[in-house]
Amino acid sequence: MAPTKNSGGSSGGNKQKQSSILLKVILLGDGGVGKSCLMNRFIQNRFDTTLFHTIGVEFLNKEVNYQDQGYTIQIWDTAGQERFKSLRTPFYRGSDICVLTFSLDDPASLNNLSTWQQEFLYYADVAKSEDFPFVVLGNKVDIDESQRKVSYEEAKRWCESNKMPYFETSAKDGTNVEEAFVKGVELWRENDLRFDGRVGVPGQSGAGNGGRSRTIIVDSTNSRGEQQKSACCF
Amino acid sequence: MLNVNKSSLWNFRNQQARIHSTSPKNSQNMEGSLSPDLHHDCETDMKFEQRGVCQKFSVNGKRRKETILIPGHLSITENKYGEYIEWKPDESKLKNGNTEASSTSQNFGSKYGASGGIQFHASKGDGRVEIKPETSSKEFLRPIKIELPEIRSFIVPPKAVPREIIFILSDGTTLNPFIFERGSPENLVIALERSLRITKSRSNSNGLYMVGLRKESAPTMPPSGVLPQGVAEILGVLPPEHAHNVGQIWGFMKEMKNDPYATACTTLAKFGHMALNGELPINVFPGGSSHQMADSVLRNGKLEESLNSDANELEADYTTNEEGYEVIFKPEKMGVELPPLTKTFRGQPLSQEQWLNYLDRDGRISNMNEIRKIVFYGGVEPMIRKHVWPILLGVYDSKSTYEERQYQFSEKTCYYNRMKMQWATVSEDQEERFSPFRDFKSLIEKDVSRTDRTLDYFKGENSRGTDILRNILMTYMMYNFNLGYVQGMSDILAPILMETQDEILAFWVFVKFMDLIETNFEMSQEGMQRQLKDSYTLLQLVDPKFSAYLEACDASNMYFAFRWLLIWFKREFTFQDTLILWEALWTGLPGPNFHLFIGLSILEQHSTTIMENKFGLSEILRHVNDLAMRIDLELTLTRAEAMYLQVSPPEVTDKLPNKLRVILGLPEKEEPLNETMEIVEDTDGAASSSQSTPLHTSNAEAGPSSSSGGGDGVEVSGVQRSSGSDSSLERQYEMGVNQFM
Numbered sequence: 001m002a003p004t005k006n007s008g009g010s011s012g013g014n015k016q017k018q019s020s021i022l023l024k025v026i027l028l029g030d031g032g033v034g035k036s037c038l039m040n041r042f043i044q045n046r047f048d049t050t051l052f053h054t055i056g057v058e059f060l061n062k063e064v065n066y067q068d069q070g071y072t073i074q075i076w077d078t079a080g081q082e083r084f085k086s087l088r089t090p091f092y093r094g095s096d097i098c099v100l101t102f103s104l105d106d107p108a109s110l111n112n113l114s115t116w117q118q119e120f121l122y123y124a125d126v127a128k129s130e131d132f133p134f135v136v137l138g139n140k141v142d143i144d145e146s147q148r149k150v151s152y153e154e155a156k157r158w159c160e161s162n163k164m165p166y167f168e169t170s171a172k173d174g175t176n177v178e179e180a181f182v183k184g185v186e187l188w189r190e191n192d193l194r195f196d197g198r199v200g201v202p203g204q205s206g207a208g209n210g211g212r213s214r215t216i217i218v219d220s221t222n223s224r225g226e227q228q229k230s231a232c233c234f
Numbered sequence: 235m236l237n238v239n240k241s242s243l244w245n246f247r248n249q250q251a252r253i254h255s256t257s258p259k260n261s262q263n264m265e266g267s268l269s270p271d272l273h274h275d276c277e278t279d280m281k282f283e284q285r286g287v288c289q290k291f292s293v294n295g296k297r298r299k300e301t302i303l304i305p306g307h308l309s310i311t312e313n314k315y316g317e318y319i320e321w322k323p324d325e326s327k328l329k330n331g332n333t334e335a336s337s338t339s340q341n342f343g344s345k346y347g348a349s350g351g352i353q354f355h356a357s358k359g360d361g362r363v364e365i366k367p368e369t370s371s372k373e374f375l376r377p378i379k380i381e382l383p384e385i386r387s388f389i390v391p392p393k394a395v396p397r398e399i400i401f402i403l404s405d406g407t408t409l410n411p412f413i414f415e416r417g418s419p420e421n422l423v424i425a426l427e428r429s430l431r432i433t434k435s436r437s438n439s440n441g442l443y444m445v446g447l448r449k450e451s452a453p454t455m456p457p458s459g460v461l462p463q464g465v466a467e468i469l470g471v472l473p474p475e476h477a478h479n480v481g482q483i484w485g486f487m488k489e490m491k492n493d494p495y496a497t498a499c500t501t502l503a504k505f506g507h508m509a510l511n512g513e514l515p516i517n518v519f520p521g522g523s524s525h526q527m528a529d530s531v532l533r534n535g536k537l538e539e540s541l542n543s544d545a546n547e548l549e550a551d552y553t554t555n556e557e558g559y560e561v562i563f564k565p566e567k568m569g570v571e572l573p574p575l576t577k578t579f580r581g582q583p584l585s586q587e588q589w590l591n592y593l594d595r596d597g598r599i600s601n602m603n604e605i606r607k608i609v610f611y612g613g614v615e616p617m618i619r620k621h622v623w624p625i626l627l628g629v630y631d632s633k634s635t636y637e638e639r640q641y642q643f644s645e646k647t648c649y650y651n652r653m654k655m656q657w658a659t660v661s662e663d664q665e666e667r668f669s670p671f672r673d674f675k676s677l678i679e680k681d682v683s684r685t686d687r688t689l690d691y692f693k694g695e696n697s698r699g700t701d702i703l704r705n706i707l708m709t710y711m712m713y714n715f716n717l718g719y720v721q722g723m724s725d726i727l728a729p730i731l732m733e734t735q736d737e738i739l740a741f742w743v744f745v746k747f748m749d750l751i752e753t754n755f756e757m758s759q760e761g762m763q764r765q766l767k768d769s770y771t772l773l774q775l776v777d778p779k780f781s782a783y784l785e786a787c788d789a790s791n792m793y794f795a796f797r798w799l800l801i802w803f804k805r806e807f808t809f810q811d812t813l814i815l816w817e818a819l820w821t822g823l824p825g826p827n828f829h830l831f832i833g834l835s836i837l838e839q840h841s842t843t844i845m846e847n848k849f850g851l852s853e854i855l856r857h858v859n860d861l862a863m864r865i866d867l868e869l870t871l872t873r874a875e876a877m878y879l880q881v882s883p884p885e886v887t888d889k890l891p892n893k894l895r896v897i898l899g900l901p902e903k904e905e906p907l908n909e910t911m912e913i914v915e916d917t918d919g920a921a922s923s924s925q926s927t928p929l930h931t932s933n934a935e936a937g938p939s940s941s942s943g944g945g946d947g948v949e950v951s952g953v954q955r956s957s958g959s960d961s962s963l964e965r966q967y968e969m970g971v972n973q974f975m
Contacts (some may be wrong), residue, residue, distance in 0.1 A: 031680060053680070059855070081677070
């Protein structure tokens with residue numbers, strides 16, 4: 001297949017936008033571990049030292065191509081403090097990927113990952129929790145070794161026991177941020193290919209058939225009742 | 235089987251690499267291309283170009299809102315991947331300073347003076363500052379490139395001078411306005427029309443234009459056995475080119491299964507929209523395959539009955555006007571006719587001279603109610619805020635003398651220092667065994683370094699402002715350990731601290747403010763839930779159509795307004811506007827829960843945009859988040875007051891059901907009026923009424939005759955705590971309104 005980067009629809013006069021798959025990514029973790037900074041690094045490739053802590057819920061979109069398929073990565077960033085749980089959990093529904101985040105200078109934030117995972121699985125209402133794509137980020141890898149309170153091994157151990165890929169990231173200098181999100185998409189794809197049947201459209205899987213027909217299985221964009229794609233009204 | 239090669243395949247689709255920012259202030263609406271142009275080799279066709287188009291940024295200035303205009307040019311381009319609207323900053327202008335820009339200043343008249351390539355312009359017409367492009371303005375220089383189909387609508391405000399255009403994208407993002415120094419938005423619109431189908435908004439007054447793809451031929455009759463294209467798009471969330479595929483139906487079916495009610499409501503609502511817009515054969519339900527489709531959907535599951543009744547209801551609620559496309563959810567059920575909105579005005583801030591006139595020789599306030607009225611309508615002049623705030627918020631009694639206040643302040647100073655010592659002397663060793671303390675402390679540390687850091691007072695490593703912010707929050711934790719520290723408190727404190735620049739005074743003012751909004755921060759979050767719910771209940775009264783729309787979008791929980799209410803709109807307005815708003819709210823006028831009307835007022839300004847763009851849940855959230863720093867405070871306050879006056883007259887309140895009377899601080903009626911007006915299904919309304927009960931009983935006890943109770947020293951009637959003097963305050967206020975009008 002020609003390595004075309006085309007995402008602008010069929011060539012010719014009709015410039016109708018070709019659909020990309022919308023992937024809803026939820027960023028979770030304790031307050032102050034760097035969720036918003038990670039989101040901004042990934043989406044805007046910048047690090048803002050004057051960023052506010054998140055109140056409520058925010059999200060940002062980014063269009064990317066992966067294996068000749070366009071994706072709209074929609075990252076949802078939430079307030080980390082425990083008591084805002086009732087506000088953030090309704091937004092878990094319809095998630096495709098969950099990014100669990102802790103900070104390498106804060107051992108408690110690693111210990112809390114299990115809580116975050118459980119909270120997510122409970123409220124996201126995912127069908128097969130054991131296959132749901134989780135990625136774990138140990139953020140702030142840029143800090144001095146003296147400030148670091150969580151060893152690689154310790155974090156890795158937790159991730160392995162939970163069968164989740166682990167990345168040590170820095171929103172500040174960009175280390176591993178993109179890689180981590182790519183991994184999330186990879187996991188989602190593997191999962192999606194394996195359990196294509198869940199959308200009830202057999203014979204549509206297979207990455208090779210131009211990618212386009214796969215787009216039909218947009219179930220993931222929207223399988224759980226969010227109205228995110230009302231853009232399609234046009 | 236899956237060959238994953240991320241390095242080569244993970245390409246940013248540069249042609250769409252726009253960025254949206256929903257976080258206010260800190261990342262001021264940056265839009266632009268991120269990654270290097272992967273398609274530099276492809277030919278680009280320039281289809282339209284207009285020089286002299288500035289991008290307008292609104293930022294939190296030192297004392298007021300400042301506007302930054304970045305000169306540039308706007309163009310429509312086409313390459314083999316698609317068509318784009320592009321804006322690029324004009325580098326030459328930036329380097330050359332004010333040569334060209336000054337020549338354009340006459341276009342701006344007195345409103346926009348020219349002071350260089352980059353202009354700072356203060357909203358009141360002064361305080362213009364020139365900034366050096368190479369330093370602080372980098373973030374304003376990002377180019378923008380948007381694929382045309384991404385544009386969902388745009389606004390050309392009819393009265394704006396100079397002319398401007400604001401684009402709204404398909405995901406709900408609102409771009410910064412483009413200001414036309416030269417040319418006009420109309421020329422751009424004409425150029426856009428070559429590629430896009432543009433229709434004027436139905437409401438016609440706000441300059442909103444809807445955008446659709448220009449299609450070679452509009453879909454007329456669907457081929458037999460398939461859905462009309464439009465239906466497929468709504469049902470299956472699928473691109474039109476796949477409309478023929480059966481697969482799309484499954485998405486919808488699945489949604490039905492998972493969340494039947496919301497899905498049905500939304501989809502049916504969308505059907506209505508589409509049908510009435512002429513985008514869909516209007517007889518989509520009565521016959522043909524689509525009917526079967528809808529039918530089978532309805533039979534799928536146990537919800538046939540409820541859905542059928544829903545469908546009927548929706549049909550009943552839709553109506554068309556002469557033009558044939560107005561969608562109205564008839565407010566019949568409400569049974570309450572609201573009088574028309576009255577015109578309300580803002581006034582001048584409380585001046586030092588006025589303030590001194592209200593003080594007698596010993597410092598007692600002679601007429602606190604008058605002061606409240608002035609503050610409600612105009613705020614307080616900055617230089618006397620330090621004196622007025624403590625009295626307005628009840629740090630001191632308004633009947634106290636200078637001497638008494640001085641004495642009280644020294645006591646409060648001692649108390650503060652004692653509490654400060656308590657936390658300052660907790661050793662690390664102690665912290666080890668004091669986890670609640672440790673957790674609060676850790677979060678405070680993290681948050682003070684993320685609060686208003688763009689403002690000079692809090693700028694830089696270990697700024698003095700940040701240190702004091704930490705001190706006060708730590709001390710407040712000791713003062714109110716039940717609450718401790720909750721995110722959002724630093725937002726509440728920062729403006730107070732920056733304005734007073736006095737650690738101890740700021741603390742006590744903060745304490746009083748926190749008293750008003752404490753329930754916002756409680757662990758249970760019941761207070762927040764109640765306010766969100768009350769907001770929706772009020773919206774049903776003042777704007778039934780929009781409330782029905784939100785319900786159809788599954789947005790009736792109003793979660794998008796959470797940040798507004800949690801910190802009283804602090805992140806939505808500039809620093810100075812926030813203070814003016816807070817001062818108005820601190821007066822307790824015109825009555826309980828006025829802060830909810832601020833939210834309604836903002837929503838009301840955007841309801842048309844939201845409905846005509848057909849925003850769904852996440853797009854509404856995005857749109858609301860994007861409003862930060864773009865909201866007109868004066869308009870918001872006057873509208874909010876007008877709305878409050880609209881629902882306050884006895885002939886209205888007499889007909890209101892108790893749940894609304896309670897929100898307005900009125901005593902409950904003996905006989906529930908739920909039959910005449912059904913507002914929300916009262917499944918979990920218990921929290922609402924039980925929480926608010928004390929409010930009305932106190933009112934009832936105080937009775938309408940206790941008008942003198944509204945005298946001085948009365949506690950500020952806040953969110954949940956309304957004292958018995960509310961009714962008198964309200965009367966006072968109404969008198970005030972008459973005087974002002």
